[in-house]
Amino acid sequence: MNKEQLKKLERDLWAAADKLRANSDLKASEYSTPVLGLIFLKFADNKYRQHEDAILAEYSKLKGTRRERSLQDIAIEKCGFALGPQARYDYLLNLPEKEDIPKAIRSAMASVEASKPELLGVLPQQEYDRFSRNPQNRSIPKALLKLFSDIPLDASGDVFGQIYEYFLGNFAMSEGQGGGEFFTPRSVVRLMVEIIEPHGGKVFDPACGSGGMFVQSAQFIEQHRKDAAQDLDVYVYGTEKTLETVKLAKMYLAVNGLRGEVKQANAYSEDPFGAFGNFDYVLANPPFNVDDVPIVGASWKLTHLPVEN
DSSP: OOHHHHHHHHHHHHHHHHHHHHTSSOOHHHHHHHHHHHHHHHHHHHHHHHHHHHHHHHHHHHTTSTTOOOHHHHHHHHHSOOOOGGGSHHHHHTSOTTSOHHHHHHHHHHHHHHHOGGGTTTSOSGGGGGGTSSGGGTTHHHHHHHHHTTSOTTOOHHHHHHHHHHHHHHHHHHTTTGGGOOOOOHHHHHHHHHHHOOOSEEEEETTOTTSHHHHHHHHHHHHHGGGSSSOOOEEEEEEESOHHHHHHHHHHHHHTTOEEEEEEOOTTTOOTTOOTTOOSEEOOOOOTTOOSOOOOSOSOOGGGSOOOO
16 A cells, blocks of 8 residues: 555545544544544454464464464464454454444453453443444444445554554544643654654653654664664653543554553653653653643653753
8 A cells, every 4th residue: 555545545534434423422532532442453353364374374283282272372472462253353344233333342342452461451442332322323333343444454553553643633633632632743753753863772752642752763763774783672651641542542552563651640740660761762742831830749850851962
């Protein structure tokens, strides 16, 4: 998929998804998490499909021997996910309209979490109940499943990351950037990453939002990997004050295959990572539009962190 095809896919998916919301009684803030959850589930299924033949071959090879392993263990080793039959995207897509589709999606999300501990409590589940409360919303889950089935089966994590980011940005604009929260444009994030030049190591963002700066850092490293004398890996760490955004960040990192940790904390007064001297790079766009913020009890300040020359 080339750049123009991806841009068209992003626009088409967003236009269709936004039209569904416009015909419902849901606000953008109520709609965004379930939609992003389905994009994540499609990614998980695509990734599993790409490794499925190897998973089944390994399982058959070891079955009945002293080295026999469960299908789930092999799947987690090879692709990071273990998807049971009822968590597969096609299973959900082909459920009859009369079935409780939100309940089926919740079960699928729970099974993914069970196979990937770092996502435990992160994927949306109860959020799908919103579609069952009003008759005019009940057709939306099925319509969204059909919509995201248009994402190609061979779409890579990078493609998913860009679609995911596109939706995050549009949802942020739809919500009016409320509460002092801003979605930093991708072009600005890319410029910041190019300036700081993170060549592997640990990257910290004390106001990480949905994690876009982490993804751009990983992409910078990947683009420059061929020029490096050794393999480079990036580990990302972030704090974010809003729990829902923490969950989105963890989903976004999983979509892009990044390793690290995001914790809920107010970076103005909390320091859960003991940040001073503990990271190779600090990359942040703090909420500059918030006035009169008391910096009380914080064990570090941005002005005291090491800065790359």
